[in-house]
Structures are given as structure tokens and as C-alpha cells.
Amino acid sequence: MSSENKTPLLSVRNLVVEFSTRYGPVRAVDDISFDVYPNETVGIVGESGCGKTVTGLTLLQLIPMPPGRIVQGSINFDGRDLTKLSEKEMQEMRGSDISMIFQEPMTALNPVFSVGNQMIDVLRRHKNLTRRQARELAINMLDTVGIPAPRKRIDEYPHQMSGGMRQRVMIAMALSCGPKLLIADEPTTALDVTTQAQVMEQIVKLQDEFHMSMILVTHDLGVVAESCDRAIVMYCGNIIETAAIDDLFHKPQHPYTRGLLDSIPRIREERITELPIIRGMVPDLLHLPDGCRFADRCPRATDECRQDKPVVNIDPVTGNGVACYHPMG
């Protein structure tokens, strides 16, 4: 990404998010910094529990507080620090400037209102429209996201629709106010492969049409490879690598990124008896090691790695960075 002479739309700096639990505080997001430029799609990848969803929710100030708490850091969006906004200001921001779509659309849609009523509500909250105008716009949006017979289906309830259709409705709703940034958290994970392909294609097409930036949260490296310009790899609440998509897939620097890429069965390749694996498992956030959090599983670990935690150093030219003392090179 040529990012040198542009200003980022979103700039997250040293963000720390903590949850208090019965066993003590858990840092779900631990000192992360990243930028998203206009029109850019940034993927956030990593295994379950690494902090992807909490990152997305925090940007919109949607984490439950308590038990959650932003300990430190700033979230600059379009010139304003979102951590400093009042709840009312934030509400105006949500759904208009920044929208979010979730993995399971059923939890985000209200089952007792028709799809149309929910869309009209969102539109009228953010735009000065009559009910009739909002309804027309909603029908238009449903058509745009590929819902057949939108004029008829707009009056249906969420449970009358298939999973793929509900996710399209969510996308229509998220895009209806023309946001500058869309946060999509595993938008196709709950869908079947063929539906997933339909919905992903739709999202990418609309992102282009609407000139939006997008943060695409997913555990599917295939989806990242096909849809993102850049990706961030998270592990135990940290960003451990960030790179332009070609670099990340062809020259992964972090041993964890490398391990993840190696362990996916590739359909195009010959059958092999042993898949390369990453040994062991993700450490518990309550009992993190002092040094590198990946050290126990890392084939390249040395004593140095176990002493101090490596930090990401971003190369000012490429924008790539890795948190590792012995990167793959």
C-alpha cells in the first residue's frame, strides 16, 4: 500500500482493553497500534480468543463496560479521538460514519420487527428523511445487496429469511448511511461455502462502489488473501505481524504466521501424510509468559525471546512490521 503521502482514516495507538474476571484482569487487547487508509481493506486474523472481536467492538465503543475497560490508548477517526466522545456523540457515529456487521446476523437483527422497519429506523436516526423516503431507500439497498424481490421481502421478519439473506440484510443496513469505515467481523463464517462466496463478492463490490475502508476480521486466511490489501496477525492480544498481503503470504516474517500458513491443507496440492503443525496451544491470557508469548510453541525460540517481549517495528517504507527477535527473513 502506498501510504506515505496519505492521511489514515483510522489511527489506533497503544490501545489496551481489559476485562475483569473472577480470576483476575484479562488483557484481551494489549497495546496495539495500526492504521487504516481511505479505500483500504485491512484484515485482522488470528485464532479464536486472540482479541479480534474485542478490537472491532472497542473501535465502536461497544464492549460491555464493566466488565470491560479501555485502559489506555487513542482511536483517531477522521480527526477525532473516539475514546473521548460522549455516548451520544458515539451513537451518531455508529451506523453513519462507522458500521459493523457481525458473524451471526440473527443476534444483531431484532426478531420482532420486520426487516423494513429496522432499516427505516436506522436511516431516519441518521438522516433527515420521511418514512416513505426511507422505505424507498431501504428497498434500493436491499436490491443493491442482491435480495430478490426487495419490495416484497422488505416486510418479512428475520426468521423468514435464510442465513445468507439475513447477512445481506445486515450488510444493506450497515451500508445504508454510507459509512466511511465498515468493520466486518467474520461476516461469512456462519454461511455455507457457496453462500460465503456470494456474500464476500457482494461486500467487496460494494466497498469499491461506496469508497469505504474496511476492517475484515476473520480466521480464514483464504478470505484474507482474496479480499484484503493488508493484514494484521494477532496472537494473545498482541499484533505480532502486519504486512501488505503479498508479503504476508509469500514472505511471512513471524514464525507464527509461517506456522499458520503451513498448517492449512491446500486443495491444489498433492495429498501429504503429515501436515506441518504448530505444536502446543495458545497460552491462557491469565498466565502469560514474560517474554514472547509464542516462545513455548516456537521452533526458533532462544533465551533472549523468553526475557523481554518483542515489539513490532514498522518499516516506514513498506509499512510492514513484525514482533520477533529472529524473524524468518
Added chain:
Amino acid sequence: MSADQPEALLRVEGLKTYFPVRGGVFLTAQAQCKAVDDVSIHIGPGETLGLVGESGCGKSTLGKTIVRLIKPTDGRILFDGSDLSSMSERALKPHRRQVQMIFQDPADSLNSRHSIGNILEEPFIIHGIGDAAERDRRVARLLDVVGLPSSAVERFPFEFSGGQRQRIGIARAVALNPKLIICDEPVSALDVSIQSQILNLMLDLQQEMNLSYLFIAHDLAVVKHVSDRIAIMYLGRIVEMGGADEVYERPKHPYTQALISAIPEPVPGGKRERQILAGDVPSPIDPPSGCAFHTRCPHAQPKCSEERPELRDVVARTGEEHVVACHFDV
């Protein structure tokens, strides 16, 4: 097809599993959900048949019917020469230890109030194997085989991660030296780094114990990695079946072609030309007439909605069986 018939460990013929449902146009009428509709498959000793299809197409129902957790509506389940399809629970018991099942979410299938030791000992008790000391030895060996510490015996399922729980599920399934394991999405709920560990474990065990697998999954890349042959299912029926490489490299059914084309590949650089299917999977309660795929098929002709295509042989490059249910050569 006929050549390998005598060697099959499992041979399923014309299997149907219908569920009664209230539905259809008249809510009072009793409709039927044809979850499995006229399925015939076979699996040889030490062989893996992969079963792929979208949500609700009947994969789990087929698996559960084969292990007789569900009684079939019609058809035969020939296992090692005996027909399990209409056996009584008592007659089934000696066969049960030969055919085991592993589930997607082991948490649901492991009793949370029992320790791992109890869970793994249970199959031995049910089948009257060994005294207490012998059973302890066997449990310890099982834990070792699936790569869990011996201290696991005293712990409970909730104390383990998803991947570890799947290891426990696998240990329980192989406890009685079965010949066939129905694996229902065994790695779908796991993260990639753990998924590869479990797949390797399953392949190792297959080698050591000469196990046969029916490997159910929606991820075609995973299925191709572990399977000798692949069956593609759509709305209760097998629409294509053949050697894993053959089906992947020369898919003959338009649905198989669409499934392969839909897989997002972890290789950046230019989006591939992709064949996107329109619409959603229709309901198995009221499946489309003729070829059930005709509502989404890019090659559909008038004949497709009128006449159901039967599975027919297509010539495989390798001379193996390769069958497809489509009227045309597309």
C-alpha cells in the same frame, strides 16, 4: 464398480431417512423431510470416504443412520456382512463396538459430570472388558495414543480446550478397536493450528489400526487432504462420487464445480474467475422436482425440472469408479 464389491467393509444400499414434520402449505398436513434419500455408498477396509455438502443436506443424518443412532426409513446398511438397518438394539450390541462416531463439538458428546477417566473407561465396562486394573491400563494407553497427559484421568471435560476435547472424543471412539469411524465435522470447530494436529492424529491412528473413515465436512480442502474417495451430497442425495483427485481435478457435476470454485484460497494475487451460484439451498421438505439442483444450476435445461438424473458411470482417467447424477456432460 462390481469389482470391489466383495471387499467393502461397509455397503449402504438405497438408504432413506425421512423425518415427519408439520409443514408444507397446509400447516396441518404431515409433510416429510427427506434428509437422506436413496443413498448408496461403500467403504473398504482402511479406506476414507469423504462426504461433502452444504448445511442441512443430510450429512450428519446419514452418519447417524449408519451407526444406527437413527433408524432408517428404508434401505440396507451392510457392515461386515450383516445388515444393521433393521436390527434390534440387542442384536446391534456386538456390532456397536465396531462402528464408532466422532462429533463436531466434543463438548456436547462428553458428559460434563464425568471425569476423563470415567468417560474412557465406560466403553470397556459396557462391553465387559477387563477388570478394574486392566481398564486403568487401557485408559492410560488411550491417553498416550491421542497425546494427552496421564493426569487427564482425574480432570473434567470443561478443563480442556476444544482441540484437547476432540482428542478425548477420538480416544473414546478408538477404545474398542473399531473397524469404522464416522467422523462428523471433527475439525470444523477448531482453529487451523489445532486442526492440523488433530488431522495428523487421525491419519496416524488410521495407519496403525487399519481404520476406515466416513469423513464428513463442508471444507473440501480438508476432505481432499484425508480422503481416498469423495462423495458430494445435495439435498439428501449423492450427486457425484469418485477418487479424491479425480473429483477435484475433473468434477463432472455442476454443483461440485461450483463448490470447488467457491473455496477461498490462501494465495493472494488477482481474484480468480469465480462461478457464483445464485440463490440458497432449497428446503429438503419440499425439494425441487427433477434434478433438485436445477433451481441454482447454470446449465439447467427444461428436462432438468422434469426428470431426475440417476447416478451414471463416467469414465475416470484412472479406471476407478466415478459416478455423477446429471443429464448432461458439462
